[in-house]
Amino acid sequence: MPDGIGPPAAEVRRAGNVEAAAFAIEGPLLVSVRRFADARGAFVETYSRRDFAAIGIGDEFVQDNQSLSVAIGTVRGLHFQVNPHAQGKLIRVLRGRILDVAVDLRAASPSFGRHVAVELSAADGRMMWVPPGFAHGFATREEETEVAYKVTALYAPDCDRSLAWDDPALGIDWGLAGVAATLSDKDRRAPRLADLGPAF
Numbered sequence: 001m002p003d004g005i006g007p008p009a010a011e012v013r014r015a016g017n018v019e020a021a022a023f024a025i026e027g028p029l030l031v032s033v034r035r036f037a038d039a040r041g042a043f044v045e046t047y048s049r050r051d052f053a054a055i056g057i058g059d060e061f062v063q064d065n066q067s068l069s070v071a072i073g074t075v076r077g078l079h080f081q082v083n084p085h086a087q088g089k090l091i092r093v094l095r096g097r098i099l100d101v102a103v104d105l106r107a108a109s110p111s112f113g114r115h116v117a118v119e120l121s122a123a124d125g126r127m128m129w130v131p132p133g134f135a136h137g138f139a140t141r142e143e144e145t146e147v148a149y150k151v152t153a154l155y156a157p158d159c160d161r162s163l164a165w166d167d168p169a170l171g172i173d174w175g176l177a178g179v180a181a182t183l184s185d186k187d188r189r190a191p192r193l194a195d196l197g198p199a200f
């Protein structure tokens with residue numbers, strides 16, 4: 001059950017080897033894929049166009065990304081690309097553990113400014129679908145954490161934006177438990193929501 005803000009929506013969608021749970025905030029999905037374990041180890045289909053389309057992720061992915069974060073408490077985000085290069089993102093953890101966060105920036109949305117937050121780990125194999133219109137970020141909960149994600153639009157530096165991860169107006173509990181966040185210069189300088197202007 002997704003531990004996002006507000007009660008999780010009851011809806012669970014299933015197709016083939018994929019299962020997706022919706023949040024109280026419309027759009028993001030917490031995705032699980034079937035794991036076939038045997039004496040050698042395990043096998044998973046991490047993406048199937050047919051099954052993901054059936055559970056509501058029909059967007060075409062055009063780029064795969066991967067990042068390594070060395071320190072615990074590395075925060076990457078909150079990031080988004082504005083139109084015409086807005087990105088949907090399908091995020092999973094290859095090694096380690098993260099708190100994954102998506103903030104609703106859709107101006108017309110009843111949940112504008114609210115967020116969902118879910119732990120994803122290599123061990124549980126869960127994925128987060130973050131649709132276009134959301135800012136996305138994560139905090140690492142283990143050293144040497146590797147994150148892989150598929151995106152629906154190519155990297156477009158001119159359209160790339162940051163939102164302050166620690167903006168009090170967002171009220172995100174990153175679960176850092178006293179660990180100082182490790183940030184990029186870009187993320188340290190990111191504007192707050194009130195100074196962002198219309199994004200979507």
Ligand SMILES: Cc1cn([C@H]2C[C@H](O)[C@@H](COP(=O)(O)OP(=O)(O)O[C@H]3O[C@@H](C)C(=O)[C@@H](O)[C@H]3O)O2)c(=O)[nH]c1=O
Nearest residue numbers: 065067076077078079080089136137138154155184186
């Ligand atoms: C995101 C990205 C970065 N880069 C380059 C630019 C820069 O020199 C270097 C590091 O970029 P960043 O500091 O933006 O990397 P990072 O902080 O990991 O950015 C990522 O954060 C997570 C939370 C997301 O949601 C992603 O969409 C992306 O914004 O990599 C690309 O060439 N292509 C890309 O698609």
